[in-house]
Amino acid sequence: MKIYISADMEGTSGVVHAAQTGPEGVDYGLARGWMMAEVNAAIAGAFEGGAAEVVVSDGHGANGNRNLRLDDLDPRAELITGRPRASGQMEGLDDSFSAVLFTGYHTRHGSTGVLSHTTNGQAVANVWINGALVGEFGLNAYLAGSYGVPAAMVSGDDLTIAEAKATLPHVEGVVVKRALGRYAAQCIHPKRAQAAIRAGAERAVKNAAKLKPIAPSTPVDVELQFKDTGGAESARRVPGVRMIQPDTVVLQCPTMSEAYQTYYALIGLWPVVWGGWMKG
Numbered sequence: 001m002k003i004y005i006s007a008d009m010e011g012t013s014g015v016v017h018a019a020q021t022g023p024e025g026v027d028y029g030l031a032r033g034w035m036m037a038e039v040n041a042a043i044a045g046a047f048e049g050g051a052a053e054v055v056v057s058d059g060h061g062a063n064g065n066r067n068l069r070l071d072d073l074d075p076r077a078e079l080i081t082g083r084p085r086a087s088g089q090m091e092g093l094d095d096s097f098s099a100v101l102f103t104g105y106h107t108r109h110g111s112t113g114v115l116s117h118t119t120n121g122q123a124v125a126n127v128w129i130n131g132a133l134v135g136e137f138g139l140n141a142y143l144a145g146s147y148g149v150p151a152a153m154v155s156g157d158d159l160t161i162a163e164a165k166a167t168l169p170h171v172e173g174v175v176v177k178r179a180l181g182r183y184a185a186q187c188i189h190p191k192r193a194q195a196a197i198r199a200g201a202e203r204a205v206k207n208a209a210k211l212k213p214i215a216p217s218t219p220v221d222v223e224l225q226f227k228d229t230g231g232a233e234s235a236r237r238v239p240g241v242r243m244i245q246p247d248t249v250v251l252q253c254p255t256m257s258e259a260y261q262t263y264y265a266l267i268g269l270w271p272v273v274w275g276g277w278m279k280g
């Protein structure tokens with residue numbers, strides 16, 4: 001049984017501020033360690049649940065998706081690191097996997113929760129898949145579902161678990177902190193967070209065969225609202241992309257995989273306008 005882990009950083013216990021989530025921040029090194037330990041806990045739980053193979057995706061955009069230190073990774077697992085990648089946080093996922101586990105996840109842009117955002121906090125306001133407003137968890141769960149792979153576990157703050165369960169009621173949710181706002185939380189000790197993730201991952205993997213993947217119907221309609229009109233103006237240059245509001249574009253793709261890759265590509269066009277690069 002192959003298990004895929006998509007690891008983000010904002011939903012890690014202890015993380016509440018941008019000073020912890022990027023290399024320019026004074027506490028980045030500290031938070032990187034917490035993130036790595038939570039990922040290793042999920043790997044351990046996955047193997048205890050029956051995994052034969054575990055692939056981890058460094059899904060946090062800061063530092064060019066190079067947040068997890070390979071030396072510190074559980075040697076039984078393999079790591080997808082760096083970018084650009086065609087499928088972002090879910091690069092390498094296909095129908096050979098039995099389940100996806102999400103660690104360090106966060107709520108979508110515009111909702112309460114620690115460091116809430118969707119994919120790129122500077123560029124994206126909202127994204128709808130076939131009319132359903134989704135955050136990173138929902139988007140990634142849909143992509144996994146389109147391969148027949150269930151989203152089996154998610155860890156993060158309490159509101160992230162609530163967001164995930166609204167989409168997928170049977171997902172194993174591991175709460176590692178209680179959100180007190182966008183930049184504050186009541187956190188549990190890293191060791192307790194890791195123990196909870198390890199146990200949750202084991203349960204999730206044991207239960208994976210019973211979970212029903214969620215896949216959007218095809219063709220897939222994507223509606224993408226940017227935080228400013230420049231983002232939409234940049235995106236609409238791509239054939240097949242139509243502007244419906246000054247800050248919003250729509251497109252239709254034959255598969256969820258194509259919709260996902262195009263979404264990432266359209267966001268990637270945004271910083272070209274400003275001469276910058278995605279910070280994640």
Ligand SMILES: [Zn+2]
Pocket residue numbers: 008009010059060061062280
């Ligand atoms: Zn992130």
